[in-house]
Amino acid sequence: MNVLVFAESDEGKIRKASLEAVAYGKAIGNVTAIALGNVDKAELENLGKYGAQKVLHAKDDRLSHGVIQAYTSVLAKAMDDEKADVLVLANSSLGTPVAARVAAKAGASLATNVADLPNTSGGFTVKKSIYTGKAFAQVELKNAKKVIAIRKNAAEAKEVGGMATVTDYPVTLSDADFATKITSTEKATGDILLPEANIVVSGGRGMKGPEHWGALEALAKTLGAATGCSKPVSDMGWRPHHEHVGQTGVKVSPQLYIAIGISGAIQHLAGVNSSKCIVVVNKDPEAPFFKAADYGIVGDAFDVLPKLNEAIKAAK
Amino acid sequence: MKILVCITHVPDTTSKINFLDNNTKFDANGVQFIIGPYDDYALARAIELKESTGSTVTVLNVGTAETEPTLRKALAIGADDAIRVNAEPADSFFVASQIAEQAKAGGYELILMGRESIDYNSGVVHGIVGEMLGIPSVSPVMKLDIEGTKVKMAREIEGGKEYVEANLPLVAGCQEPIAEWKIPNMRGIMSAKTKPLKVVEPKAVDSGVKVQKFELPPPKGAVKMISADNVGELVTLLKNEAKVL
Numbered sequence: 001m002n003v004l005v006f007a008e009s010d011e012g013k014i015r016k017a018s019l020e021a022v023a024y025g026k027a028i029g030n031v032t033a034i035a036l037g038n039v040d041k042a043e044l045e046n047l048g049k050y051g052a053q054k055v056l057h058a059k060d061d062r063l064s065h066g067v068i069q070a071y072t073s074v075l076a077k078a079m080d081d082e083k084a085d086v087l088v089l090a091n092s093s094l095g096t097p098v099a100a101r102v103a104a105k106a107g108a109s110l111a112t113n114v115a116d117l118p119n120t121s122g123g124f125t126v127k128k129s130i131y132t133g134k135a136f137a138q139v140e141l142k143n144a145k146k147v148i149a150i151r152k153n154a155a156e157a158k159e160v161g162g163m164a165t166v167t168d169y170p171v172t173l174s175d176a177d178f179a180t181k182i183t184s185t186e187k188a189t190g191d192i193l194l195p196e197a198n199i200v201v202s203g204g205r206g207m208k209g210p211e212h213w214g215a216l217e218a219l220a221k222t223l224g225a226a227t228g229c230s231k232p233v234s235d236m237g238w239r240p241h242h243e244h245v246g247q248t249g250v251k252v253s254p255q256l257y258i259a260i261g262i263s264g265a266i267q268h269l270a271g272v273n274s275s276k277c278i279v280v281v282n283k284d285p286e287a288p289f290f291k292a293a294d295y296g297i298v299g300d301a302f303d304v305l306p307k308l309n310e311a312i313k314a315a316k
Numbered sequence: 317m318k319i320l321v322c323i324t325h326v327p328d329t330t331s332k333i334n335f336l337d338n339n340t341k342f343d344a345n346g347v348q349f350i351i352g353p354y355d356d357y358a359l360a361r362a363i364e365l366k367e368s369t370g371s372t373v374t375v376l377n378v379g380t381a382e383t384e385p386t387l388r389k390a391l392a393i394g395a396d397d398a399i400r401v402n403a404e405p406a407d408s409f410f411v412a413s414q415i416a417e418q419a420k421a422g423g424y425e426l427i428l429m430g431r432e433s434i435d436y437n438s439g440v441v442h443g444i445v446g447e448m449l450g451i452p453s454v455s456p457v458m459k460l461d462i463e464g465t466k467v468k469m470a471r472e473i474e475g476g477k478e479y480v481e482a483n484l485p486l487v488a489g490c491q492e493p494i495a496e497w498k499i500p501n502m503r504g505i506m507s508a509k510t511k512p513l514k515v516v517e518p519k520a521v522d523s524g525v526k527v528q529k530f531e532l533p534p535p536k537g538a539v540k541m542i543s544a545d546n547v548g549e550l551v552t553l554l555k556n557e558a559k560v561l
């Protein structure tokens with residue numbers, strides 16, 4: 001099977017999620033990866049290590065911002081040129097909307113939020129997360145062409161080969177492709193992105209106020225973790241909106257999720273239930289979050305946070 | 317301006333999810349249905365725009381007769397009329413085809429949806445509709461203002477947001493904090509009973525996907541409690557037992 005993988009980039013660097021997409025593609029066929037806009041050459045070559053046989057680079061400067069329609073045109077054309085049966089992308093704020101439009105344009109079967117490698121014994125079936133992580137659906141993709149957006153951990157990014165050769169992929173784009181204009185971007189730089197983080201330290205209303213986040217951030221720093229929060233915390237403006245985890249926020253699937261002063265409402269759990277391991281710190285032994293946890297500490301956040309930080313530093 | 321808001325009829329966020337018939341059918345027993353939370357944000361913003369720009373708001377659902385109370389609720393919140401495309405919402409492509417058809421027929425300029433449904437969580441219907449109609453689709457949108465024919469939006473991206481502009485017509489997938497959820501008042505509830513709700517038959521669409529089976533995640537093991545005076549033990553367990561450090 002020919003697989004095209006969209007290698008999403010951010011400020012010249014390939015997203016970690018896209019390495020998993022390459023690994024996913026490698027597990028089902030021959031992979032051509034494609035990157036758009038300004039991306040470091042070494043980053044592109046490096047995709048070979050994760051299983052890309054060939055890397056295409058559509059260099060056009062206008063593609064340095066993720067414009068949904070322009071990206072759609074390029075990926076749909078590349079699917080044709082490469083005779084790709086499958087396009088694999090990482091679920092993201094860019095990958096998911098682009099997947100939708102490419103599938104519509106190419107007449108492909110579409111599945112997003114895919115959690116596992118496909119079953120190809122008799123047909124092509126993928127496992128998709130539904131009901132906000134409360135269930136899965138086995139979905140058969142019937143059309144000859146398929147578009148799959150994978151969520152974190154659907155495949156393991158591991159090194160399997162050497163550097164790939166990078167070929168320029170010239171594109172012709174129309175004004176219609178840029179009907180949407182990105183006028184500016186506001187972004188936290190240098191932070192570990194919440195959806196991609198291996199460890200997340202998250203705080204709830206039990207943290208009492210934004211002025212107390214220092215202790216939580218210190219723990220996150222020691223662990224190399226991203227910080228998250230519950231919905232009321234971002235609603236009250238204690239933390240930025242993009243840190244809000246749950247049903248109506250970011251869905252995370254880290255190795256380790258540490259929840260400090262979060263009660264564990266079902267809507268919060270919906271965003272964290274695909275974490276590998278959950279640690280809950282709450283002063284109320286009856287907090288519902290303990291039922292969803294692997295390890296729990298009944299205690300005061302302001303007492304436990306610094307102690308935990310020290311214990312982890314000591315164990316390093 | 318004519319605004320179309322597409323709403324889903326989905327299990328309340330606190331619902332326990334179960335399946336019937338050898339895991340092939342959703343068990344609606346005892347489940348309360350609501351307007352999708354993201355769709356509710358889209359609707360709330362549409363009502364604000366209706367008031368500030370003198371627009372009309374139509375709500376649309378692709379669904380069977382059970383979804384009508386959900387459409388009535390949207391009318392009670394302030395939509396002017398409703399359309400129900402009478403069909404099981406088989407898959408994203410099918411639903412998007414019905415929405416595109418209605419959007420064309422009704423000449424809607426602004427089509428607002430939720431960033432994703434909370435049953436299928438696909439986050440794709442807005443993009444498919446945009447592609448079918450050949451117009452921009454922007455999602456997830458956390459702020460949306462109209463200036464003449466220009467739509468100014470903030471779109472959430474990983475770790476921040478980007479500001480985006482496009483002209484009408486346009487499709488947007490909405491999320492907080494685009495507007496505050498609105499609760500219907502008594503007058504709204506009374507007037508909703510007599511507002512028009514049109515039922516139309518679907519157009520035929522070939523479906524490219526088929527759900528074979530549903531599955532529930534494996535049950536979680538029991539929690540291990542650790543004393544707050546012994547956090548060192550937690551670190552040891554995370555390292556040696558859970559192997560996540």
Ligand SMILES: Cc1cc2nc3c(=O)[nH]c(=O)nc-3n(C[C@H](O)[C@H](O)[C@H](O)COP(=O)(O)OP(=O)(O)OC[C@H]3O[C@@H](n4cnc5c(N)ncnc54)[C@H](O)[C@@H]3O)c2cc1C
Pocket residue numbers: 203204205206207229230231232233244245246247248249260261262263264265266267268271281282283284287299300301302329353
């Ligand atoms: C449609 C809908 C969607 C929603 N979506 C989301 C979502 O996406 N994400 C989300 O998070 N919520 C969501 N919610 C809200 C959710 O229902 C809860 O209200 C929310 O998660 C509670 O946040 P919290 O745990 O921070 O606060 P609380 O419920 O107030 O819990 C605070 C916790 O902190 C503990 N505590 C207090 N002081 C201390 C201390 N000193 N040390 C340690 N522990 C302490 C308390 O025992 C308590 O358990 C949604 C709700 C609805 C209706």
Ligand SMILES: Nc1ncnc2c1ncn2[C@@H]1O[C@H](COP(=O)(O)O)[C@@H](O)[C@H]1O
Pocket residue numbers: 322323324352354355376377378379405408411428429430431432433434436437438439440441442
């Ligand atoms: N059956 C439906 N009827 C009307 N609108 C829908 C339907 N399904 C999805 N939508 C709209 O499309 C958005 C995205 O849905 P999805 O792609 O399923 O995550 C939802 O938030 C709704 O606004």
